[in-house]
Amino acid sequence: MNTASKHKPLIVICAPTACGKTSCAEALFAQDSSSSFAGIAEVISADSMQVYRGFNIGTAKPDKALLEKLPHHLIDICEMRGSFGAGDFVRKTLEAAADIYSRKKLPVIVGGTGFYIRNFIYGLPPTPQADSLLRGQIEARMKKEGAQKLWDELENLDPASAHKIHIHDEYRIKRALEVCIASGKPLSSFSVEPVPREGFSFLILSLQRSRAELYERIDKRVDLMFEQGLADEVRSLVSSGCCAEDSAMQAIGYREFFTADGRLNEDIQAVKERIKKDSRAYAKRQQTFFKAFTDAIPLNADDIEGCEKKITEFLAGAENTLDSYAKFGHNIQSF
CATH class of the missing domain: 3.40.50.300 (P-loop containing nucleotide triphosphate hydrolases)
Structure with missing residues (x-):
């Protein structure tokens, strides 16, 4: 080294x-x-x-x-x-x-x-700038529906990212969903x-x-x-x-x-x-x-x-x- x-x-x-x-x-x-x-x-x-x-x-x-x-x-x-x-x-x-x-x-x-x-x-990795309105909507869904429901949704949109995120890491689940929805591209595409x-x-x-x-x-x-x-x-x-x-x-x-x-x-x-x-x-x-x-x-x-x-x-x-x-x-x- x-x-x-x-x-x-x-x-x-x-x-x-x-x-x-x-x-x-x-x-x-x-x-x-x-x-x-x-x-x-x-x-x-x-x-x-x-x-x-x-x-x-x-x-x-x-x-x-x-x-x-x-x-x-x-x-x-x-x-x-x-x-x-x-x-x-x-x-x-x-x-x-x-x-x-x-x-x-x-x-x-x-x-x-x-x-x-x-x-x-x-x-x-560099990702799209945060969208405060979308983030608030996802935060509200997390509180209402729970991490498992949002993780399942993420798995459908971006399985590569979902399988790298622990079910209890709510922050990364929310952020990955936010990137998918805001950009139309999976978080895993931002290398x-x-x-x-x-x-x-x-x-x-x-x-x-x-x-x-x-x-x-x-x-x-x-x-x-x-x-x-x-x-x-x-x-x-x-x-x-x-x-x-x-x-x-x-x-x-x-x-x-x-x-x-x-x-x-x-x-x-x-x-x-x-x-x-x-x-x-x-x-x-x-x-x-x-x-x-x-x-x-x-x-x-x-x-x-x-x-x-x-x-x-x-x-x-x-x-x-x-x-x-x-x-x-x-x-x-x-x-």
């Missing part, structure tokens, strides 16, 4: 759900790990659901023990009934990265929300050149597992979530005022608990099987999405040694940045 001295190094670890992203980051950067990079980094979570307070089990949110030995940013920063989109992620990630650099640490983006990562690295964001040098590690192995891990994870009390978590969220129409409740792992009329489904086994099915379908889409990251280096998710090697090479090329990373600690000085 060609690293100019003005560019700050930033590592991205991306992969489908249940692939082992968090375990990989812990093995590489946690303070108590045996890795050469123990304690040098802080994680910026690229998970569209872990931003919401109260949504813990279904999002596989890192526990307190991990957060103490590997600090995470963009966790629990949004109210449970709030909304958070790609633009928010880019803005918050820039702020978090600046904070991490100020303490001579290395920012590492870890997550599976591909469009968040893509938009941070490559930016957003962006894959030029990385200025000021950063990126190392993108794309963790891999076979589809069969990934599906098995997803099924086991969902079983564990129910053992940990996912159903009780959902009931507690509903008791706190959350409903099926809320952005966070429309995510996989939560939306499956609701019937078509917004009531809680008491058939827990059916809910569990639906979550597994939806998670497997989502993982398949993620695998396809991450293949489009042409700069990414594919590595087996269990190949920690291979990850260490790529990071070593990357930081060696970045030796003129941030005071040669000497302030990261003795493990980095050998670079």
Whole structure:
């Protein structure tokens, strides 16, 4: 990788759900790990659901023990009934990265929300100017009809864009519909050149597992979530005022608990099987999405040694940045 001295190094670890992203980051950067990079980094979570307070089990949110030995940013920063989109992620990630650099640490983006990562690295494509009247009409429809109805409409108009947008990302659903209606062209027709964001040098590690192995891990994870009390978590969220129409409740792992009329489904086994099915379908889409990251280096998710090697090479090329990373600690000085 060609690293100019003005560019700050930033590592991205991306992969489908249940692939082992968090375990990989812990093995590489946690303070108590045996890795050469123990304690040098802080994680910026690229998970569209872990931003919401109260949504813990279904999002596989890192526990307190991990957060103490590997600090995470963009966790629990949004109210449970709030909304958070790609633009928010880019803005918050820039702020978090600046904070991490100020303490001579290395920012590492870890997550599976591909469009968040893509938009941070490559930016957003140019699109038609916003139409305030049309935007207001779509906003009113979103409140009345819900995200699923508008997402279904978007899928008919622009399937390529719809399949890249999470059902709970109301902002991007509304914006994609607005572009389709205002321009008569799908949002996906407005392309962006894959030029990385200025000021950063990126190392993108794309963790891999076979589809069969990934599906098995997803099924086991969902079983564990129910053992940990996912159903009780959902009931507690509903008791706190959350409903099926809320952005966070429309995510996989939560939306499956609701019937078509917004009531809680008491058939827990059916809910569990639906979550597994939806998670497997989502993982398949993620695998396809991450293949489009042409700069990414594919590595087996269990190949920690291979990850260490790529990071070593990357930081060696970045030796003129941030005071040669000497302030990261003795493990980095050998670079």
